[in-house]
Amino acid sequence: MRKQASVLHLDLDAFFASVEQRDKPSLRGKPVVVGGVGGRGVVATASYEARRYGVRSAMSTREARSRCPHAAFLTGRFHAYREASDVVMRLLREVSPLVEPLSLDEAFVDLERAGLPDLEVATVTAYAADLRERVAVATGGLTASIGLGTSKFIAKVASDLEKPDALVVVPPGTERDLLRPMSVSVIPGVGPVTAERLRRAGIQTVADLEAVDLAELLRLVGQAQGTGLHALARAHDDRPVVAEREAKSVSSEGTYETDLTDRRLMEGLLTRQAGEVAARLRKHGLSGRTVTIKVRLHDFTTLNRSTTLPEPTDSTATVARLARALLTDLDTSGGVRLLGVGVSGLADWIQDDLFGESSDTDGADGAPEEDEVLGVDAVEAGVKARRSVYAPGQDVEHDEMGRGWVWGSGRGVVTVRFETAGTPPGPVRSYALDEPALRPWRPAEPTENDMPAADPPA
DNA sequence: TCTGGGGTCCTAGGACCC
DNA sequence: TCTGGGGTCCTAGGACCC
Numbered sequence: 001m002r003k004q005a006s007v008l009h010l011d012l013d014a015f016f017a018s019v020e021q022r023d024k025p026s027l028r029g030k031p032v033v034v035g036g037v038g039g040r041g042v043v044a045t046a047s048y049e050a051r052r053y054g055v056r057s058a059m060s061t062r063e064a065r066s067r068c069p070h071a072a073f074l075t076g077r078f079h080a081y082r083e084a085s086d087v088v089m090r091l092l093r094e095v096s097p098l099v100e101p102l103s104l105d106e107a108f109v110d111l112e113r114a115g116l117p118d119l120e121v122a123t124v125t126a127y128a129a130d131l132r133e134r135v136a137v138a139t140g141g142l143t144a145s146i147g148l149g150t151s152k153f154i155a156k157v158a159s160d161l162e163k164p165d166a167l168v169v170v171p172p173g174t175e176r177d178l179l180r181p182m183s184v185s186v187i188p189g190v191g192p193v194t195a196e197r198l199r200r201a202g203i204q205t206v207a208d209l210e211a212v213d214l215a216e217l218l219r220l221v222g223q224a225q226g227t228g229l230h231a232l233a234r235a236h237d238d239r240p241v242v243a244e245r246e247a248k249s250v251s252s253e254g255t256y257e258t259d260l261t262d263r264r265l266m267e268g269l270l271t272r273q274a275g276e277v278a279a280r281l282r283k284h285g286l287s288g289r290t291v292t293i294k295v296r297l298h299d300f301t302t303l304n305r306s307t308t309l310p311e312p313t314d315s316t317a318t319v320a321r322l323a324r325a326l327l328t329d330l331d332t333s334g335g336v337r338l339l340g341v342g343v344s345g346l347a348d349w350i351q352d353d354l355f356g357e358s359s360d361t362d363g364a365d366g367a368p369e370e371d372e373v374l375g376v377d378a379v380e381a382g383v384k385a386r387r388s389v390y391a392p393g394q395d396v397e398h399d400e401m402g403r404g405w406v407w408g409s410g411r412g413v414v415t416v417r418f419e420t421a422g423t424p425p426g427p428v429r430s431y432a433l434d435e436p437a438l439r440p441w442r443p444a445e446p447t448e449n450d451m452p453a454a455d456p457p458a
Numbered sequence: 459t460c461t462g463g464g465g466t467c468c469t470a471g472g473a474c475c476c
Numbered sequence: 477t478c479t480g481g482g483g484t485c486c487t488a489g490g491a492c493c494c
Contacts, residue, residue, distance in 0.1 A: 035462075042462045044494090057494080060460055103464090103494045189467090191492050224468055225491090248466070255462060290486085300461070304488060340463085 013164035015105035031071035151237035253340025274320035287312035296338035
């Protein structure tokens, strides 16, 4: 925790709805709700006029409509939000080299790096007031709420205190008095489940929380969250403002208007999502080792299945194939409301060769050198391999079974899923790693011709 | 016909390694 | 032929945030 209120938190007020009102004068002064407009949509942002009717973020659009039927219900125009956000973030970076965006509409700014003459309350307050005006001018009238404090936690609490269109400074030394009467829910990381758990233990305010010793807190909420709560309840927060944070995963998912039951359709949707994810990976020069699918069933239970490659990929064909394969073991007979594909374990480089795409390590005839691809020689030589030398998704060929691809592998065993023409997924067989009838083969360059053009049913 | 889509982080168990 | 303890990696689930 700092001695001066040099952490600034800026939050654009009702951001999506405000952009809409800025761009469409007819919406100004009226309730505006931005979010999913379909039967399963939820509210992303409600204008303050709509909030007066009880419309809130994350509420189902259905409920929002019943609370405020005369509101304008809009799907998002994300490029417009991104543009407005870029304008604001650029402005903040002119002001301080240390800006940490949290989302399109929120950022921390470290004023210790802003070149101010000092960091006294009067100085930072004047500075923030000026910044708020500059944001409004630069964005064509969007308002922001700003909080200033001695830590991220306090700055964020401050920006929330009097919004919209407000500036609040928490003077150094007054933090704990400010927090004590507040609900534990002000603490980042305390959501509905944790709040209820604490409430049942008789803990409702920050003051209550402060009175609980560390051991008891650890017992209640676990190691990581317990130590965090113990510190934050005392306004102890040394988290630095960090400018660049690298992405850890990339994903695409969709909720469908009616539950899906057709497996072929599900496979097609997963394939398309895999294509979107792989394209985004390539666009950012990333690749990842772990492919995960997410399946939400009709009753909202959510399943994740993942598999990890020995080397990272950004290939549509590989991500799509693994995604479809992960679906095969799941019982979806009751209907599926959401499907998603994600890639994690990201690296900012791509292994050149693994699946035979663009490689200069091939033999002269262009065929893979089997011991490189498969590693059978290494296994036979008794060289230890931590993980199987077969990679999930890798193409293989068997003398009797024909062509297939590696589904999984374990101790000395590789499982292959054969793709019988016309009726995928075909049979699954297990082989010893040194099975001579099983060999790798090189697929044609991956294509995306299995990407379906069809939209999900309306 | 309640309950989005993009993420992050944590926990817990099992396999494996030394 | 009973049996350990730490560390890493992987998978699955869940809480949380905007």
